[in-house]
Amino acid sequence: MxxxxxxxxxxxxxxxxxxxxxxxxxxxxxxxxxxxxxxxxxxxxxxxxxxxxxxxxxxxxxxxxxxxxxxxxxxNIDSQIPNLIVEQWIASSGFFSEKCQICREKKYGKSRFDLYVQDGERRAFVEVKGVTLEEDGVARFPDAPTLRGIKHLEELIQCLSDGYEAYLIFLIQLKGVHYLEPNWKTHRGFGETLLRAKRAGVKILAYDCQVEPDKIFIDQPVPVVMGGE
The missing domain is CATH 2.40.50.580 (OB fold (Dihydrolipoamide Acetyltransferase, E2P))
Structure with a gap:
């Protein structure tokens, strides 16, 4: 971007x-x-x-x-950027083929997910969370309580039971973090729901970004350390 x-x-x-x-x-x-x-x-x-x-x-x-x-x-603190970057990256990510079809803001249940991917017989919902909070080399999400975030996780779990694939992608909008973890101190409920989503089979991924004042692009995968496990 x-x-x-x-x-x-x-x-x-x-x-x-x-x-x-x-x-x-x-x-x-x-x-x-x-x-x-x-x-x-x-x-x-x-x-x-x-x-x-x-x-x-x-x-x-x-x-x-x-x-x-x-x-x-x-x-980078532009909250409109993560969805766009991930959408552009998906076809070359290795998770889907280059011929996959991507739809924005796809409604499912009572939620509207950031991206919906159809790749042959595969169907997947993808929720993207931009991350800007970093402390001592650790990225954390959220930076404030997010009931909406919990709702999205619960809907992603439901997607699995309906035969869809489900992805949650944390886009860390900076470089130089060692790992990402739920911000247990700020919103324990989100961390607990994220842990439950992982156990249910939701694929939870994190990537950092190369950031300059006038550009940002996805760079490398970052480990997601759940804590509380």
């Missing part, structure tokens, strides 16, 4: 989850934040950020905040 018209600034504040104030060339600018999560360990006053300038003159905000520098490396 390549961004266009990327510029840099210094993070100042985040008045609400949708906007942030940054300093750019001595001017304070309001940006749209492409992530409604907390990102509290990233969006710290003084942090260097990358923003993409919009070509739409009718927008209320001129820039989208897409990446943050943390400890000398870039972390």
């Amino acid at each position: 390549q961004y266009q018209n990327v510029k840099f600034g210094i993070f100042e504040s985040r008045p609400n989850r949708f906007i942030a104030n940054i300093q750019q060339d001595g001017e304070s600018i309001v940006c749209h934040v492409k992530n409604t999560g907390r990102c509290g360990e990233l969006l710290i006053p003084g942090a260097k950020v990358a923003v993409e300038e919009s070509a739409n003159p009718k927008r209320k905000t001129r820039y989208d905040l897409v990446s943050v520098e943390k400890a000398g490396r870039w972390v």
Whole structure:
């Protein structure tokens, strides 16, 4: 994924989850934040950020905040990116053939999964979770309680009993993590449901990304350490 018209600034504040104030060339600018999560360990006053300038003159905000520098490396926080990257990657992943058909936002039960893959007689639902929280080389999800995440896991388990394959892919939007684990401290219920999904047969995968201010792409598989097993 390549961004266009990327510029840099210094993070100042985040008045609400949708906007942030940054300093750019001595001017304070309001940006749209492409992530409604907390990102509290990233969006710290003084942090260097990358923003993409919009070509739409009718927008209320001129820039989208897409990446943050943390400890000398870039972390992509664009929550719209993981689904797109995984969709592009699936056909070359080895899990499905290059001729597989992919559908976005496929409804199943009471949920709408990010991706649905049909590959010959194989049918699979894929849910994608972007991960930006990293602590001491460990990626964790979620960064806040997520009842929606639990619902998706329960529906993935149900998919298996109906003859579908089920995948949960954690896309870690940075490089340099040793493994991923559920954030037991923040939401134990998600961790317990994830563990149950794994035991039921849901394929749980994690991949890190190479990230630069103006680009991001999937790189290497990362171990998923469940804990609580």
